[in-house]
């Protein structure tokens with residue numbers, strides 16, 4: 171595919187997060203100027219403070235949008251709409267949206283981007299493999315017990331390195347505008363199987379335990395997790411993991427012409443960093 175010549179920086183929202191950080195790394199390696207969009211960036215960007223938006227989009231033609239905390243939370247669709255409108259008014263021409271599989275509200279946000287008037291690419295991702303090693307489930311793995319309200323439903327965990335590769339392709343090459351890429355790993359794995367693989371490869375004793383949604387919600391509350399985040403996590407574990415996503419898709423193959431990374435490759439590489447070797 172032909173490369174797009176970039177003379178202006180590419181804005182990466184969530185540029186210090188699991189996907190954004192990897193996108194920034196790849197752009198930097200290619201010598202393409204990028205700008206991190208996050209609250210801690212040199213030029214701070216906050217989804218909750220619209221006065222921060224204009225300075226960050228100025229002089230930018232392409233934006234990777236990773237919304238926080240999730241496109242499924244109330245108000246997300248309207249906020250994404252407002253951001254897209256503002257970005258386009260300020261000269262942005264290309265929008266690449268990170269979306270979630272099986273989330274009705276995320277699909278509404280996708281429609282907002284499709285209707286925005288910009289060139290668009292949608293990355294509709296399954297659960298990230300890196301949830302087990304980069305926040306979210308890391309503490310549970312390190313505690314030796316991953317207790318979740320999910321049974322034997324299979325999930326095609328996607329490696330965030332693959333998401334970043336697709337995002338960079340969409341941001342820097344022609345041929346991805348107007349494409350919706352459903353990004354999954356190559357096979358279905360249950361959460362219990364995922365934890366078994368991590369335990370085996372890291373030589374640490376980590377067990378999976380299925381608990382009820384009520385037990386999980388109570389545990390999150392006791393852990394000090396805010397109510398709106400508890401509601402989001404419960405939604406992700408119950409509605410989104412009801413079997414609707416128990417199938418693999420070909421987005422990585424279509425976008426990159428190669429197979430997605432297997433969960434085992436992720437586990438091998440993460441284990442090699444020693445991330446799961448903390449004290450129990």
Ligand SMILES: NC(=O)c1ccc[n+]([C@@H]2O[C@H](COP(=O)([O-])OP(=O)(O)OC[C@H]3O[C@@H](n4cnc5c(N)ncnc54)[C@H](OP(=O)(O)O)[C@@H]3O)[C@@H](O)[C@H]2O)c1
Pocket residue numbers: 183184185186187188189190207208209210211215216217218236237238239240241242268269270271295296297298301
């Ligand atoms: N995890 C999954 O399995 C999964 C699956 C599919 C889709 N997704 C989607 O992925 C997105 C999360 O992406 P991620 O996992 O790459 O992020 P992440 O690792 O959770 O990192 C969060 C990023 O967003 C920034 N951020 C947090 N609050 C912000 C705010 N109020 N305003 C602006 N920036 C803020 C953070 O930087 P600062 O702290 O500096 O602001 C950081 O760069 C969500 O939209 C989610 O729906 C996740």
